Amino acid sequence: MTKLNSKIPEGPLAQKWSLYKQNAKLVNPANKKKLDIIVVGTGLAGASAASALGELGYNVKNFCYQDSPRRAHSVAAQGGINAAKNYRNDGDSIYRLFYDMIKGGDYRAREANVYRIAEVSNDVIDHFTAMGVPFARDYGGGLDNRSFGGVQVSRTFYAKGQTGQQCLLGTYATLNRQVSKGTVTMYSRREVQDIVIVDGRARGVIVRNLITGEIERHSAHAVVLATGGYGTIYYLSTLAVNSNASAAWKAHKKGAYFANPSFVQIHPTSIPQLNDYQSKLTLMSESLRNDGRIWVPKTKNDKRHPNEIPEEERDYYLERRYPAFGNLVPRDVASRAAKERCDTGYGVGSTGLAVYLDFKDAINKQGKKAIEHKYGNLFELYHIITGIDPYVEPMRIYPAGHYTMGGLWVDYELQTTIPGLFAIGESNFSDHGANRLGASSLMQTSGDGYFILPYTISNYLADQIRIPHIPTDAPEFEEAEKVVKERIEKLLAIKGKQTATSFHKRLGRIMWDYCGMSRNEEGLKKAFGLVKELEQEFWKDLAIPGDEKNINQELEKAGRVADYFELAELMITDALNRKESCGAHFREEYQTPEGEALRNDDEYMYVAAWEYAGKSKEPTLHKEKLEYKFVEVKVRSYK
Amino acid sequence: MSKKYYSSLTKKYIMSFLGLFLMTFLLVHLSINLLLIVDDSRELFNEAAHFMGTNIFIQVFQWVLFSAFAVHILVGVILQIQNWMARPKGYARRVGAEESIFSRYMIYTGAIIFIFLVIHLADFFANKMIGDVPEITSGNLAGMEDMGLLVMEKFKMGGYVLFYVIIFLFLGFHLDHAFQSAFQSLGLNHPKYTPFIKGLGHFMAIVLTVGFISIPIIIYFFK
Amino acid sequence: MKVKLKIWRQENAEAKGSFQTYTFDKVAPEMSFLEMMDAFNTQLITEGKEPVAFDHDCREGICGACSMYINGHPHGPVSGITTCHLSMRHFKDGETITVEPWRAKAFPVIKDLIVDRSAFDQIQIAGGFISMNVGGAPEANSIPVKVKNADEAFDSSVCIGCGACVAACKNASAMLFVSAKVSQFALLPQGRVEAKERVEKMVAKMDDLGFGNCTNTYACEAECPKDISITNIARMNREFFSAKVS
CATH class of the missing domain: 3.10.20.30 (Beta-grasp domain)
Structure with a gap:
């Protein structure tokens, strides 16, 4: 078994990043112009990386499948972005933020990486503020904060319920500035089909122009993937419906290890599924749990209108089970608790798969106006979608697939196991362990892109200055393009009867039922077989009208679903392998008598990094042992 | 005057400045016309007309006024052509969400006013040129042109009155949108004052329209 | 059904x-x-x-x-x-x-129903940003901003760039979109530094791209899915005017 080298710098925790920066190699400005970098994705990670690298003077090519970089799904993040500013004087610090993330991630994240992201969090806020991101302010003119699940301080900066939109549009603006200067070239409506490896290093990508259907080759000295998570593997999720894992999966197949694929966060407060046609679940920000109280009726199958159920017949189960954190327990805990209530028959709504999130007390205490000021747009959104006015009647919520902690394995430099291939933001696995705390994904993506990658990629590129522009007529590009074209032809040649979406729905159902909020060995094994069967059916009976020489949205979907089958198998394999419950990964066989997650630190305190071994071959497991030198490993308790 | 030389916003400023200026002219014009109603002897009106026709300052200013009309019309036409060009293919079904119906048809109401303007000026100057204007026979203005009588005679013709009333209704439509629009184009929009400006705009449009229309109607029916 | x-x-x-x-x-x-x-x-x-x-x-x-x-x-x-x-x-x-x-x-x-909206990107590229390099930002709370301004800037910044304003306008004008971005930055002290250049460049680009002119019909505001206000257009008119005369 190869030993994974995480390249964590020596030295005390708080100085590791400074020491790294001091010793990292630099590229002089004249040489930067000669170096090309490909960045895939224009979300907060991709756009911030592309713009920061452009500012440094590199030649950046930035790709996105949307018509404009501004549409990347970071735009939909609602609640906020964390930073250890301690503006509230409530005991926050870089260490505290680091500690909360390590604990929130259930001791399955790498200490050095997490400390570093906590360290740069303050720079991120400074930068966004200077960029004109209109964060909420208090009357003195300073920035306002609110609290978020899983922590006891108020460190979350926010712009109403649209923080992600504001951060992304701010970053889109920095990206545009570089486009205007010519350092970044934007390629929109392009989807990456493969990563090109030349002499063991990532040297380019093959993309499909989604308008003309043309297959294009692009080369560079380094490739950065900022392609987000794979939550749409469940079909219904809070992600954009076109979000996909294809680029990351192609990288995996070319040699990048995939870490902890089974660590998927199920967000506790989404609008429940209302019908079978539904294509999407809409999130209701976790910040709502600051003022909303979650409950179900104390009697099973209580069909009364929520407003008619008296106080004493309501079970505020989170407050009951977790008195210290109450409604503010981390997402995994809240999600599982909701599932438990619904599975035992206390669920509400027509499907019985929902719990109440009630603002009655908050409205009585603070007034409707205050609540409207804080959550007005979310309430409105809820009203539009469900037709129910949450000022009058409690919201109905249910957990939904949301964020993938798992992703491409990266070392401290955010480099995958393929030299020259970097992965940032949600597409890597690094900072959230087995569960992500609220408002830390905006922090991580922008920290990665603005403040970390520019240093680490320069350290890599310093050795590459003598390499001229990579020619795209190299045999490796030729070969990669051939494979891409063959796959497209193969998909189009099936000419079956079922749509890609119908397969996606069925795959999603299998994954949600057996590899979702709680898992067990029997179910996972069953799911593995079901996925395999479905995949075979897919390759026999898929229907794609039209050809590849035009916009063909069905072909796009089919390619993504085809990759999801393979990733699903890896997720299941990983979930089977991890015989413990930790964070969002809950194995029913491993729980305390009270139903809480039971970790097995002796055997599973490692990152499971999977190496692709070929189609339908058992992937190889590489273990990166996690060492906790600066925090004491404890049982995660929110009681 | 393509976009290259003047930005769309500059053109809008020109439209607004001149539009507001032309509105003040209309107010002056209306107040002079009303003299015909208040003074049956037409003396006040004729005196004012005489002053307007002979005062050197007014004579010069007349050209400023003509240029204002010309530029307002020219820029308006250019803007409209650009606007048509901005949507070469229209919708099969469109339900406009414009705040006021009048805002949709400014170019058309403007064109109607322009046609009237041409007829009005041609009428006025033609009469003057040919010397077809009756003379005032008595009083201290004796010997001068009796412009008031000319107007009175015109307003005794039913067809002309109807034509005049219709034209001024269109002027009213034009002004109703124009007034607040000019303020908006000049950047003068404020939550406190804009409702007042909008109200004032409707009021002005009504005052000018009713004012102008009332004159032929009163003359036709009551004088 | x-x-x-x-x-x-x-x-x-x-x-x-x-x-x-x-x-x-x-x-x-x-x-x-x-x-x-x-x-x-x-x-x-x-x-x-x-x-x-x-x-x-x-x-x-x-x-x-x-x-x-x-x-x-x-x-x-x-x-x-x-x-x-x-x-x-x-x-x-x-x-x-x-x-x-x-x-x-x-x-x-x-x-079919897909249109090319890259014109919006081009307008933003022309000047819809604040030129601050990564690492150069001052401490966030060293720039106090009035709540009123922050709130108004937020209201302008929620534009999603869908293009409904252009689609709704009888003149296919992009004024609401452009003015929302101009306003967001004009309302914040961070954005004032480049305010003049920004509005001039963005308006010039908007004109170049063949959008129509604003005739204040306010159809854009009525159809905007994010309720962006036409007061932004007035603000841009002011900003552009003062940029031109200064």
Whole structure:
């Protein structure tokens, strides 16, 4: 078994990043112009990386499948972005933020990486503020904060319920500035089909122009993937419906290890599924749990209108089970608790798969106006979608697939196991362990892109200055393009009867039922077989009208679903392998008598990094042992 | 005057400045016309007309006024052509969400006013040129042109009155949108004052329209 | 529920395109408009026909991708929402629904209901940013901002760049979009530094791209899914004026 080298710098925790920066190699400005970098994705990670690298003077090519970089799904993040500013004087610090993330991630994240992201969090806020991101302010003119699940301080900066939109549009603006200067070239409506490896290093990508259907080759000295998570593997999720894992999966197949694929966060407060046609679940920000109280009726199958159920017949189960954190327990805990209530028959709504999130007390205490000021747009959104006015009647919520902690394995430099291939933001696995705390994904993506990658990629590129522009007529590009074209032809040649979406729905159902909020060995094994069967059916009976020489949205979907089958198998394999419950990964066989997650630190305190071994071959497991030198490993308790 | 030389916003400023200026002219014009109603002897009106026709300052200013009309019309036409060009293919079904119906048809109401303007000026100057204007026979203005009588005679013709009333209704439509629009184009929009400006705009449009229309109607029916 | 769909079909940017009318009877009132289109496309695919191409992504009203002109309105007849939030309960059984792409010279149709909105990107590239390098920012709280300004800047900044304002305007003017970005930065001290250059460059680009002129009809505000106010346009008019005279 190869030993994974995480390249964590020596030295005390708080100085590791400074020491790294001091010793990292630099590229002089004249040489930067000669170096090309490909960045895939224009979300907060991709756009911030592309713009920061452009500012440094590199030649950046930035790709996105949307018509404009501004549409990347970071735009939909609602609640906020964390930073250890301690503006509230409530005991926050870089260490505290680091500690909360390590604990929130259930001791399955790498200490050095997490400390570093906590360290740069303050720079991120400074930068966004200077960029004109209109964060909420208090009357003195300073920035306002609110609290978020899983922590006891108020460190979350926010712009109403649209923080992600504001951060992304701010970053889109920095990206545009570089486009205007010519350092970044934007390629929109392009989807990456493969990563090109030349002499063991990532040297380019093959993309499909989604308008003309043309297959294009692009080369560079380094490739950065900022392609987000794979939550749409469940079909219904809070992600954009076109979000996909294809680029990351192609990288995996070319040699990048995939870490902890089974660590998927199920967000506790989404609008429940209302019908079978539904294509999407809409999130209701976790910040709502600051003022909303979650409950179900104390009697099973209580069909009364929520407003008619008296106080004493309501079970505020989170407050009951977790008195210290109450409604503010981390997402995994809240999600599982909701599932438990619904599975035992206390669920509400027509499907019985929902719990109440009630603002009655908050409205009585603070007034409707205050609540409207804080959550007005979310309430409105809820009203539009469900037709129910949450000022009058409690919201109905249910957990939904949301964020993938798992992703491409990266070392401290955010480099995958393929030299020259970097992965940032949600597409890597690094900072959230087995569960992500609220408002830390905006922090991580922008920290990665603005403040970390520019240093680490320069350290890599310093050795590459003598390499001229990579020619795209190299045999490796030729070969990669051939494979891409063959796959497209193969998909189009099936000419079956079922749509890609119908397969996606069925795959999603299998994954949600057996590899979702709680898992067990029997179910996972069953799911593995079901996925395999479905995949075979897919390759026999898929229907794609039209050809590849035009916009063909069905072909796009089919390619993504085809990759999801393979990733699903890896997720299941990983979930089977991890015989413990930790964070969002809950194995029913491993729980305390009270139903809480039971970790097995002796055997599973490692990152499971999977190496692709070929189609339908058992992937190889590489273990990166996690060492906790600066925090004491404890049982995660929110009681 | 393509976009290259003047930005769309500059053109809008020109439209607004001149539009507001032309509105003040209309107010002056209306107040002079009303003299015909208040003074049956037409003396006040004729005196004012005489002053307007002979005062050197007014004579010069007349050209400023003509240029204002010309530029307002020219820029308006250019803007409209650009606007048509901005949507070469229209919708099969469109339900406009414009705040006021009048805002949709400014170019058309403007064109109607322009046609009237041409007829009005041609009428006025033609009469003057040919010397077809009756003379005032008595009083201290004796010997001068009796412009008031000319107007009175015109307003005794039913067809002309109807034509005049219709034209001024269109002027009213034009002004109703124009007034607040000019303020908006000049950047003068404020939550406190804009409702007042909008109200004032409707009021002005009504005052000018009713004012102008009332004159032929009163003359036709009551004088 | 059964509806008649009159949809603009166009093979590609060069093709002429025309309306096609279809009957679709698998409509449920709880579907969103896009879910209805999904279901309709599934029917087309099973019939061996090409599905209708349309832009969409987040389906929660924030990415700005969806862009259908439905029954005479951008994003359909219900105000304050995007197409993805439009529910089929707002339509009657048997109704004919006309679906068209955004129409503007600056937004050419690429296929069916998909238009090219890169003109919006170009306007932003012309100057819709604050030129601050990474690492150069001062401590966030060293720039105090009045709550009123921060709130107003936020209200301007929620624009999703969908293009409904252009689609709605009888002149295909982009003033609401451009002014929202100009306003956001004009209202914040951070943005004042480059305010003059920004408004001049963005307006010049907007004019270059062939958008129409604003005639203050306010249709943009009425149809904007994010309720961006026309006071932004007035503010841009002021900003541009003072930039030109200073």
